[in-house]
Amino acid sequence: MVEYTPEDEPLELPGRLERLLTQAELPLEAEAFYLGRQELYHRYAEVHLGNRREAEDLVHEVFAEIMADWPALLREQRPEQVAFSVLRRVVRRRLDAEGRLPHYIVSGPIARLLRAAQSQLAVIPSDNGLYPAIAGLPPRQCDVIILRHVMGYPTRTVAAFLGLDERTVDYHHRKAKERLRVALHLPPAAPSRTTEGPQ
Numbered sequence: 001m002v003e004y005t006p007e008d009e010p011l012e013l014p015g016r017l018e019r020l021l022t023q024a025e026l027p028l029e030a031e032a033f034y035l036g037r038q039e040l041y042h043r044y045a046e047v048h049l050g051n052r053r054e055a056e057d058l059v060h061e062v063f064a065e066i067m068a069d070w071p072a073l074l075r076e077q078r079p080e081q082v083a084f085s086v087l088r089r090v091v092r093r094r095l096d097a098e099g100r101l102p103h104y105i106v107s108g109p110i111a112r113l114l115r116a117a118q119s120q121l122a123v124i125p126s127d128n129g130l131y132p133a134i135a136g137l138p139p140r141q142c143d144v145i146i147l148r149h150v151m152g153y154p155t156r157t158v159a160a161f162l163g164l165d166e167r168t169v170d171y172h173h174r175k176a177k178e179r180l181r182v183a184l185h186l187p188p189a190a191p192s193r194t195t196e197g198p199q
Contacts, residue, residue, distance in 0.1 A: 050103030
């Protein structure tokens with residue numbers, strides 16, 4: 001383990017990890033595990049959180065949890081997968097607690113592609129105005145229509161891309177179809193047997 005002298009920069013680690021790394025001697029393999037995955041975990045967290053400092057703090061929290069029960073991790077058949085699942089869970093918990101979507105959805109490549117597609121649809125000529133109507137949908141509804149109908153992805157894939165539950169994707173899909181129906185002056189769809197209620 002690296003020893004620090006008082007002249008060195010103080011470590012700014014969250015409490016549990018600081019205690020683990022400075023007060024306890026971790027086994028060499030635990031240190032190697034930490035050092036070997038630290039950058040990958042930082043990058044993963046940063047893609048989700050959108051901020052390097054916040055990602056580093058979160059990853060320290062993750063490693064504190066992993067190191068707190070290091071012997072149990074070593075007994076796992078797939079310790080890499082178990083450790084990564086801790087990272088995923090802590091990231092998801094942070095996003096849920098803050099009520100926000102992953103950064104890659106809000107401003108990442110997928111979001112940029114969807115916004116570009118929405119802009120392009122607005123200028124594509126169509127006899128019935130479908131493409132401009134799609135482009136005029138609220139962003140989340142437009143994303144669902146583009147991913148499902150223009151790009152052909154199934155609901156499960158759309159949900160994964162957008163970081164939403166499949167039922168939420170279905171909700172946005174229904175709302176988008178209704179907005180399009182109204183915008184294009186189409187008659188309401190006939191009720192299906194499943195929505196009519198008891199006969």
